[in-house]
Amino acid sequence: MSQTLQLREYQREAIDAVQAAWADGMQRPAVVLPTGAGKTVVFSRMAAEHIAEHGTRVVILVHRDELADQTLSKLKQTEPSLFTGKVKAKDDNIAADVMVCSVQTLARETRFNRLIDSQEKCGKVGLVIVDECHHAAAVSYRNILAGLGCYSGMPGTRAVGFTATLARGDGQGLGDVWEDAVYARSPLWMMSRGHLVDVKSKLIDVDTLHLGDVKRSRGDYTASSLGDALMEAGGPQIIAKVLEEHAADRRSPIVFTPTVEVARATAEALPSAAYVHGGTPREERLNIYRAFRTGEVRTLVNCMVLTEGADFPFSDCAVIARPTKSEPLFIQMVGRVLRPSPATGKDDALVLILAGEGGSLCTLVDLEPGFEGKVADGETLADAYEREEARKEEKVPAGSLRFELKHRDVDLFKGSAAYSWLRTNAGVQFIPLGDNGEIVLWPAKDELEKWDVAYAPPRGTWEKLHTGLDLGIAMAWAESEASDRSALNMTRTAAWRKKPASPKLIGLLRYAGKTVPDGVRAGLASDLFAVTVASRKLDRFVPRSG
Numbered sequence: 314m315s316q317t318l319q320l321r322e323y324q325r326e327a328i329d330a331v332q333a334a335w336a337d338g339m340q341r342p343a344v345v346l347p348t349g350a351g352k353t354v355v356f357s358r359m360a361a362e363h364i365a366e367h368g369t370r371v372v373i374l375v376h377r378d379e380l381a382d383q384t385l386s387k388l389k390q391t392e393p394s395l396f397t398g399k400v401k402a403k404d405d406n407i408a409a410d411v412m413v414c415s416v417q418t419l420a421r422e423t424r425f426n427r428l429i430d431s432q433e434k435c436g437k438v439g440l441v442i443v444d445e446c447h448h449a450a451a452v453s454y455r456n457i458l459a460g461l462g463c464y465s466g467m468p469g470t471r472a473v474g475f476t477a478t479l480a481r482g483d484g485q486g487l488g489d490v491w492e493d494a495v496y497a498r499s500p501l502w503m504m505s506r507g508h509l510v511d512v513k514s515k516l517i518d519v520d521t522l523h524l525g526d527v528k529r530s531r532g533d534y535t536a537s538s539l540g541d542a543l544m545e546a547g548g549p550q551i552i553a554k555v556l557e558e559h560a561a562d563r564r565s566p567i568v569f570t571p572t573v574e575v576a577r578a579t580a581e582a583l584p585s586a587a588y589v590h591g592g593t594p595r596e597e598r599l600n601i602y603r604a605f606r607t608g609e610v611r612t613l614v615n616c617m618v619l620t621e622g623a624d625f626p627f628s629d630c631a632v633i634a635r636p637t638k639s640e641p642l643f644i645q646m647v648g649r650v651l652r653p654s655p656a657t658g659k660d661d662a663l664v665l666i667l668a669g670e671g672g673s674l675c676t677l678v679d680l681e682p683g684f685e686g687k688v689a690d691g692e693t694l695a696d697a698y699e700r701e702e703a704r705k706e707e708k709v710p711a712g713s714l715r716f717e718l719k720h721r722d723v724d725l726f727k728g729s730a731a732y733s734w735l736r737t738n739a740g741v742q743f744i745p746l747g748d749n750g751e752i753v754l755w756p757a758k759d760e761l762e763k764w765d766v767a768y769a770p771p772r773g774t775w776e777k778l779h780t781g782l783d784l785g786i787a788m789a790w791a792e793s794e795a796s797d798r799s800a801l802n803m804t805r806t807a808a809w810r811k812k813p814a815s816p817k818l819i820g821l822l823r824y825a826g827k828t829v830p831d832g833v834r835a836g837l838a839s840d841l842f843a844v845t846v847a848s849r850k851l852d853r854f855v856p857r858s859g
Contacts, residue, residue, distance in 0.1 A: 314778050318391050319792040321508075322731070323498055324355045330496035331359065331473050338467050341458075341490065343446055343474040345497035348648030349509050351785050352475045353387040356442045359473065360411050361392045369439025371411045372428075372461065374454070376445045378402055378415045379595070383624070384444065385413045390779075390786050400428060407431040420453040425460060438462075439470055446474025447641050449490045458490070477648055478641045500651065500680045504695055505717035508785075509651040510629075511693040514664040514677045517555050521546035524636060525671020533639040534672070536617070540572030543634065546669070549578035552634050555665055556583065556612065563630035563663060565605065568614040569646050571635040576616040579634065583612050590616035606762065619649055624783065626652035626762050629659050633666045636674050643675035655742075655784070656762065661693065732792045733805050733836070735844050739852035743769075744791055745843035747801040752791045753851060757781050766791045768798065769850065810836025818842060 320328075327344050334342040346352050360371040373388075375381050381401040388397050388411065398406025401415035407428050419425045432438060441461050443449055449458070462470035474491050503509040523546075528538035543549075552568060560566055570576040573590045580588035587601045587610045598618075604610040605625065613619070613628075617635070631650045637643050650662040668674055677688040677697075686701035688694055695718045702715040709716045732744050742754040750770040757763035757780060764787035766779040779790045795803055802809070814835045822829050822838060825845050829838065 315790065315793040315797045316394060317793060318354065318358070318786070319731070319789045319796060320354065320358060321351065321789070324351060324358070327355050327496040328359050328362070332362075334493070334495045335467070335471055339492050339495070340467050340469060341463060341472040341474070341492050342495040343476065343491035343493070345476060345478065345494050347477050347498065347500045347503050347509060347651070348645070349652045349785075350498060350503055351789075352444065353384060354391050354786065354789065356444070356473070356475055357388050357391040357395075360388075360440065360442065361395055363440045363471075364395070364410055367439050369437045370409075370432075370435070371440045371442065372438050373411065373413045373442045373444065374416055374419070374457065375413060376416060376448050378417055379618075380444070381413045381415050387783070387786070388413065390782055391789075400424070408435045410436075416448075416453055416457065419457050425457065429460065441470060441472045443472065443474040445476055446491065447476045447478055449474060455490065478644050499682060500648075501684075501695060501698055501714060501718065505714060507653065510653055510659060510661050511695045512647065512651060512662045512664060512677060512680075513691055513693045514666055514688065515559055515690045516666050516668050516674075516676070517551075517559075519546055519548070519551055519667055519669050521551075522548070522636075522667065522669030523671055524669040524674075527672065529638075533637055533642070534571075536571040536635075539635065540570070540575050542669070543571065543575050543667075544578065548575060548634060548667070549582040551667070552579050552632060553582040555667075556630075556632065559665055560630045560632075560663060564657060564659070565608075565625065565628040566612045566630040566632060567619060567625065567628050567649055568612060568632040569619070569635045570614060570616050573616045575634065576614045580612075580614045583614070585610060586612040586614055588614040588616070589618055591618055593618075619646075624652070624762075625649065626654040626784065627657045627659060629654075629657075629661070630663045630665070633664065636667055636669065636672065638673060638675060640675055640679045643679055647677075647680060653784070654762065656756065731804050731806075732795055733803050733810075733840060734788075735840055735847070737844060737848040737852050739848065739855040741847070741851045741855060743847055743851065744795040744799075745803060745839070745847070746795060746799040747803065749798055749800050751843075751847050751851070752795045752798070754787055754791055766794060768794065769847075807836075810834060810839070814838035 331342050363371055373384060375384050378401045381399050385397060385399055396410040398409030398412055400407060400412050401418045438461055441458060441463055448454060458472060463472040500509055504511050522542060527534045527542050556566055568579055570579060576588040576590055580586040589598050589601055605613045628650045631647055633646055647664055677694050678684055680694060684698060686697055688697040699715055699718055709719060734742055734744055736742055743751040745751055753767045753769050755765045755767055757765050760781055763781045764784055765777055766787055768776045768778055778794055812835045814833045818838050819829050822842055827841055
């Protein structure tokens with residue numbers, strides 16, 4: 314079984330850029346990657362490579378206690394050989410090589426001192442990775458980074474920050490925390506490669522909501538004042554009507570509200586809805602999430618607990634019932650519904666933004682840095698960008714973002730993977746291994762949006778290689794296994810794919826009843842034959858509906 318996860322090209326580039334920055338003497342570089350880009354995969358590999366090269370330990374800082382479990386789970390999925398542990402609340406695994414630490418926990422002096430003291434017996438901390446690093450201007454972060462030696466200059470403790478946006482909602486600068494963003498990819502770039510779905514929006518004018526009267530602090534509307542205004546405007550009932558009129562065909566909407574009161578009232582106004590907030594007990598929250606994943610709960614209403622770290626790829630609609638002037642907050646909210654979900658047929662996302670009188674708001678334009686155009690209601694972000702760029706120039710330069718968007722493949726497996734992913738007649742995704750069988754992606758039992766990676770040899774019993782993984786990680790492991798097990802280079806750019814198909818292969822296809830075009834290339838012919846063989850072999854295991 315493969316021990317090394319296959320990285321996407323941009324994930325490797327991000328790691329290389331950070332390592333080059335460290336080599337040049339920069340102590341605290343940052344990486345900007347949108348939600349869905351696989352930040353955890355990147356910093357997991359970065360931690361593994363740091364330990365292998367330098368022999369010192371790694372701290373991963375997360376913004377909230379609840380994110381520690383999720384980060385640790387993905388860390389184990391991507392780098393299972395690492396000795397990992399948690400430092401949060403009752404967990405105190407300060408002997409681990411990689412410690413996932415909650416800032417809330419390390420902000421307590423006694424807990425932080427225990428971590429510092431552990432370096433004498435368990436080894437020095439040589440790298441600090443900060444997730445959602447736009448929060449790092451806060452005193453708690455700065456004290457932790459300083460205490461671990463991340464401000465002492467090189468060769469002190471290295472640090473790196475990951476975020477979807479390096480702006481802060483309160484306008485406070487990050488220049489004295491992060492020295493430079495050494496690698497960045499935008500949401501549109503991710504959409505052009507199939508890593509995110511395209512998104513469209515509709516601005517909902519609520520004439521009873523007077524944003525001009527809502528109090529502001531640090532550049533945004535205060536949650537309590539905005540919540541009062543929404544309740545006075547009949548916000549919960551308006552949200553229910555908006556969902557009925559504009560999102561009846563959407564599978565699993567997520568509603569963002571400013572206060573618990575608005576969240577509770579909104580859930581009560583909706584059929585088959587539940588709400589969560591920061592005070593919801595952990596077990597109750599997990600049960601609600603399970604019900605949302607299974608469809609028992611159709612609409613998930615939340616008071617600011619799903620802006621970071623929540624994974625519901627199947628959700629295809631966000632209701633921004635927490636109007637905001639903060640780009641980081643808006644990006645985090647919208648990012649929750651941009652992940653692809655091939656299992657549910659999701660091909661885009663809808664964002665419904667509540668607006669009121671007398672206030673300015675973030676819109677889809679704010680997702681893409683430097684985009685100065687407008688996105689019309691019902692128009693996708695990619696379409697708006699293409700339209701605006703077409704106005705500026707006649708030609709579309711190859712390799713430009715507009716070119717990539719124009720020629721993008723909306724199939725995640727075809728558009729973004731290095732390997733030749735194929736699909737059987739019944740829809741099973743697999744990578745052909747030539748004469749060595751197939752690497753198969755199979756839905757995990759009783760876990761929506763989780764996947765198993767299996768090896769199907771030419772004959773005999775399947776072998777499960779990796780189980781219960783998120784889609785992106787499952788694809789990466791599948792490609793790693795294909796690289797290890799294939800007798801032939803099965804990447805999409807392999808040179809043999811461009812050669813003429815052999816008479817033997819053409820004969821096999823015709824014998825199987827396939828129509829073979831004249832002059833067919835070896836790559837296409839091989840794919841046709843692989844689908845024929847795999848369909849006979851795999852499709853009998855696919856559950857039949859009805």
